[in-house]
Amino acid sequence: xxxxxxxxxxxxxxxxxxxxxxxxxxxxxxxxxxxxxxxxxxxxxxxxxxxxxxxxxxxxxxxxxxxxxxxxxxxxxxxxxxxxxxxxxxxxxxxxxxxxxxxxxxxxxxxxxxxxxxxxxxxxxxxxxxxxxxxxxxxxxxxxxxxxxxxxxxxxxxxxxxxxxxxxxxxxxxxxxxxxxxxxxxxxxxxxxxxxxxxxxxxxxxxxxxxxxxxxxxxxxxxxxxxxxxxx
Amino acid sequence: xxxxxxxxxxxxxxxxxxxxxxxxxxxxxxxxxxxxxxxxxxxxxxxxxxxxxxxxxxxxxxxxxxxxxxxxxxxxxxxxxxxxxxxxxxxxxxxxxxxxxxxxxxxxxxxxxxxxxxxxxxxxxxxxxxxxxxxxxxxxxxxxxxxxxxxxxxxxxxxxxxxxxxxxxxxxxxxxxxxxxxxxxxxxxxxxxxxxxxxxxxxxxxxxxxxxxxxxxxxxxx
Numbered sequence: 001x002x003x004x005x006x007x008x009x010x011x012x013x014x015x016x017x018x019x020x021x022x023x024x025x026x027x028x029x030x031x032x033x034x035x036x037x038x039x040x041x042x043x044x045x046x047x048x049x050x051x052x053x054x055x056x057x058x059x060x061x062x063x064x065x066x067x068x069x070x071x072x073x074x075x076x077x078x079x080x081x082x083x084x085x086x087x088x089x090x091x092x093x094x095x096x097x098x099x100x101x102x103x104x105x106x107x108x109x110x111x112x113x114x115x116x117x118x119x120x121x122x123x124x125x126x127x128x129x130x131x132x133x134x135x136x137x138x139x140x141x142x143x144x145x146x147x148x149x150x151x152x153x154x155x156x157x158x159x160x161x162x163x164x165x166x167x168x169x170x171x172x173x174x175x176x177x178x179x180x181x182x183x184x185x186x187x188x189x190x191x192x193x194x195x196x197x198x199x200x201x202x203x204x205x206x207x208x209x210x211x212x213x214x215x216x217x218x219x220x221x222x223x224x225x226x227x228x229x230x231x232x
Numbered sequence: 233x234x235x236x237x238x239x240x241x242x243x244x245x246x247x248x249x250x251x252x253x254x255x256x257x258x259x260x261x262x263x264x265x266x267x268x269x270x271x272x273x274x275x276x277x278x279x280x281x282x283x284x285x286x287x288x289x290x291x292x293x294x295x296x297x298x299x300x301x302x303x304x305x306x307x308x309x310x311x312x313x314x315x316x317x318x319x320x321x322x323x324x325x326x327x328x329x330x331x332x333x334x335x336x337x338x339x340x341x342x343x344x345x346x347x348x349x350x351x352x353x354x355x356x357x358x359x360x361x362x363x364x365x366x367x368x369x370x371x372x373x374x375x376x377x378x379x380x381x382x383x384x385x386x387x388x389x390x391x392x393x394x395x396x397x398x399x400x401x402x403x404x405x406x407x408x409x410x411x412x413x414x415x416x417x418x419x420x421x422x423x424x425x426x427x428x429x430x431x432x433x434x435x436x437x438x439x440x441x442x443x444x445x446x447x448x449x450x451x452x453x454x
Contacts, residue, residue, distance in 0.1 A: 026305075027305040028298060029299050029300075029305075052319075077360045078359075078360055079358040079360040080360075090358055099360070099361055101366055102281065102323065102363040103322075103323030103324075103326060103327055103363060103366035103370075104365075105319075106319035107323065122369045123327060123366045124365050126346075126397055126399070127397045127400075128351075129361065129365065142400065171297065171299040171300040171316055172284055172299060172300055172301055172316065174316055174317070174318055175283050175318065176318070179319060
């Protein structure tokens with residue numbers, strides 16, 4: 001059942017303390033900043049956040065971490081030259097970090113959405129990020145068993161939604177959105193525009209509405225100069 | 233004897249070795265320079281891990297779009313024929329062996345082709361891996377681009393990596409300012425040297441190396 005919310009605060013009103021939350025975005029591209037800021041206002045604590053990065057600058061995910069709401073982050077690339085809020089929490093021992101190679105992160109989320117119980121991947125084999133994990137030699141090559149990441153909520157950003165929740169994205173802002181949408185009990189999407197059902201070409205829909213539970217329109221994103229900080 | 237290569241000369245050399253029509257991922261930092269030397273006739277398609285094939289040059293002025301960035305989060309442009317896809321597909325392209333070449337920087341490469349390029353292992357260093365491990369094991373050819381020596385003169389081509397590994401036996405070639413190394417089942421073969429002789433190179437790296445092979449007769453005669 002799809003709910004169209006009046007505002008971001010209403011959209012995140014079901015996210016309580018201790019929730020596991022997938023947050024889309026690669027750096028600032030595709031990061032659902034308005035939903036994250038609403039979650040910050042809601043005040044939920046002890047969150048586990050799954051996102052590629054651990055926040056840039058001082059807004060969005062960085063602000064949520066800076067406010068001490070995130071107990072644990074599962075991500076691939078936390079450290080950047082503008083990740084000061086995460087860096088401070090990490091060095092103070094106030095946030096737990098589970099570091100995951102980026103492709104394993106995406107596939108762990110995808111596999112949760114696809115009902116897979118785990119998968120063997122060559123990524124990370126023989127490295128410290130595979131320490132303690134089950135391994136297997138398949139076809140003469142080493143593989144590591146990785147587990148799915150299922151969440152209570154996914155907060156993602158898309159370009160447009162129709163009234164049944166079908167989504168289209170914009171350029172590299174798509175990134176983790178489609179896999180995260182499939183892997184949460186409740187997926188909440190912020191979009192720039194909502195269109196009538198039938199206005200999106202069915203051939204071009206990227207995320208079918210079956211994966212979407214809540215929509216909120218936050219207006220078109222401001223085209224601003226992204227940070228030019230280096231990072232993987 | 234030719235001179236030691238500059239960073240740009242090294243990038244040009246790597247670019248010239250990429251086969252026509254290849255799908256290529258260029259890592260952050262020095263490898264990005266390679267794109268400056270790819271020619272139109274090479275028809276190379278650039279992949280960026282955050283979900284794009286057909287990536288164009290860095291964006292400038294009005295072209296800058298916060299939704300169109302590369303793996304280093306730098307604004308870029310799209311070329312005709314570009315495509316966008318989600319992260320699981322993007323990393324499936326790597327892991328599934330669909331990329332022909334990736335070019336990465338490195339802290340160390342071992343004689344077996346082990347790569348260390350993501351973490352110094354220092355207690356104060358906050359680790360960040362990004363897509364490095366997926367790239368290292370995924371592409372058909374993994375080219376490393378680096379200075380051969382550290383600032384204090386130690387070889388970064390080593391018997392065994394002392395930094396935490398990114399991938400095991402994954403590097404196929406090492407391009408450095410002083411030599412190009414091929415990782416082969418017989419050991420590391422030097423393809424050519426720059427600004428030093430093979431014997432001087434042996435002294436610098438203190439590892440057993442296979443000498444450059446003489447040009448095949450057929451190539452000389454053609």
